[in-house]
Amino acid sequence: MDIPRIFNISESAHRIHNPFTPEKFATLGAVLRLEPGTRVLDLGSGSGEMLCTWARDYGITGVGIDMSQLFSEQAKLRATELGVADQVAFIHGDAAGYVTDEKCGVAACVGATWIGGGVAGTIELLKKSLYTHGIILIGEPFWRQLPPTEEVAKECFATAISDFLTLPELVATFDELGYDLVEMVLADQEGWDRYEAAKWLTMRRWLEANPEDDFAKEVRAQLTTAPNRHVAYTREYLGWGVFALMER
Template identity: 35%
Template structure:
């Protein structure tokens, strides 16, 4: 099954496709200094919920970049229903190919570092989208410590520890203004939402040729989560600002 289709099946119905909450998303925007008149770009914007939250709370304008056509349609609907479609738009394209007409005040990638190939590559790409004074928000997985068992760490070669993320940020000339982590409830709600979406798809597609694949995928996700995800994996939004040196 195509990865885009799998993401749409497993996470397309989630309001926020990450283990976080609207309150934490708004807090990240506050730490980034978002205010009325700011222009924000989000790569991998999914169904547009995060930009809509910032649009309502801080009256920003902006652009969401999303490659999946079904997600683009949902994002357009999200902005329209929030009364933001005159200020926030969607570009349905590969974020790696996006070149803005002018730099933004803030660039975000919330749970979408896989697009660029990891945290460092995502940070580098977002730096190219903002002004010299612009802020960056990256939501990503991280290991809780450097003592993660190798057999688990090998499953996620692009995941860094929190300290490795800090070092990467500083090397790029930025400082961490805030870290807004997920908690156990956020993770349980997010993972459970994925499982329920997959189970719903299975119930609605009893004869689909990819049925066995989806069953295996569901069980693999659950094995990972209960086997080591709860113990070793974190997720957080990192709010980054230009360093003072």
């Protein structure tokens, strides 16, 4: 079980696999008013930066699940590096359908709502692991501005304009599902730069080290097109944020 190889290559040097920066995750932890001992579930936990830094800074405990074997191993190393390996655990596995035996105060899926078939399904899945009056965290893209054509939408990692909502539409969806939006922290263009541009040096270094690899042609194609795609489309049209929800 693993994610597509291109992500394990292009994001192998990432600690955060979305457009958040360390400062944004610190802000999110602060505004959630996390208390020591709060148990956090993170579906699609990547390299574990959210859980590990929150364990260090706020004294939380928790578990993360991710399909990438590489990222799961990096998460365990990060926990050891920050001295929180006794507080957080990381599982290499499929987070779809995962429910904890021990209820959590915070249940998160930050940027991988495909796990539950979309926002509504992911919220329902996370709810199964949550204490009453606990907080659900959903990380989700939205349109900063609507693309003028379907072709532009496809350059923003969408299959169609309808794949993503505008921010007001996304917030209205939470309301329609019966949840109060109690906090939110939004990524900015600098965050997108850090997420996307960091891939380019990683891919270039990989190509230099693996010129004969059968996958080199695909990595080269990605590196050639990614910078223009990012500056022309992603950073202009696509927003992203983490939304804190509590059921009414």
